[in-house]
């Protein structure tokens with residue numbers, strides 16, 4: 108049984124698991140240029156808020172190695188241009204902009220280009236390592252919240268391949284598996300790109316976790332028919348009041364959880380919070396190509412030229428969220444003071460990796 112990894116930095120090379128090809132093909136692709144990293148993020152070869160941030164961070168450091176100047180000011184200017192290009196690859200997941208900003212800020216005081224290049228790689232590695240530790244802490248806290256729960260539903264893939272390792276929403280299932288905790292996970296297929304059917308099912312099967320696939324439209328019936336006890340999802344951006352953007356279809360599950368009276372948990376590292384936004388209405392929602400809805404792969408399912416609305420995310424209001432599970436603790440939304448306190452509190456002395 109294995110916990111799959113999707114972003115690998117080895118011998119100063121960036122290699123990613125091409126998630127578009129899963130589950131039929133497990134293919135790792137080495138990315139060598141800024142353009143290749145930008146495209147990999149835009150095309151969802153690498154996807155999932157934290158994984159996008161990690162891949163972009165390594166991509167920026169990799170591209171910077173090619174800037175051939177001894178002028179550290181000019182070097183910083185070129186890195187900033189590269190940074191803006193990468194951040195533009197996808198708008199909703201705040202981890203992308205957050206990770207890139209960490210690297211740009213890290214070299215602000217660099218004295219030489221050589222020092223700056225080393226700092227970029229170091230910061231990217233830090234971001235990756237912190238995310239793995241954060242996901243493990245999230246898994247520990249989620250296991251506590253799910254102590255008396257067995258049947259849990261999720262949507263999209265907020266798993267190990269969407270992060271450095273372990274995942275956020277799927278972290279309790281991976282850690283539980285390590286400790287003999289049995290869960291029955293119900294994975295929504297997650298149209299239109301099927302991250303649930305293709306990625307979450309594959310990832311949990313790799314790890315030996317009991318997973319059942321349902322269509323998104325089956326969620327309401329399944330909660331009643333199967334006695335689902337909780338719903339746990341990832342996040343792409345969480346605002347100051349706890350409103351949460353996540354994969355399209357998440358809001359449906361939050362409303363269903365409210366209607367059925369079961370807990371609805373959001374699992375996300377603090378790097379997913381954007382306190383500059385007061386409420387979820389300010390979160391940019393990525394709209395993607397019509398073909399993703401009107402066809403499945405090369406199979407056209409709607410008449411050619413059909414008008415399509417294809418938002419990749421929706422926003423769940425904080426009052427539908429039972430708790431947000433972060434590596435620094437469990438936050439009950441709707442109270443900015445609590446959220447700010449948690450975010451700026453000392454990191455949990457979680458288990459080190």
Ligand SMILES: CSC[C@H]1O[C@H](OP(=O)(O)O)[C@H](O)[C@@H]1O
Pocket residue numbers: 154155156157262263264265266269270274275276302340341342343353354355419
């Ligand atoms: C921990 S992954 C967070 C989040 O990212 C996914 O979106 P996408 O597959 O489009 O990158 C999904 O919303 C996950 O819940």
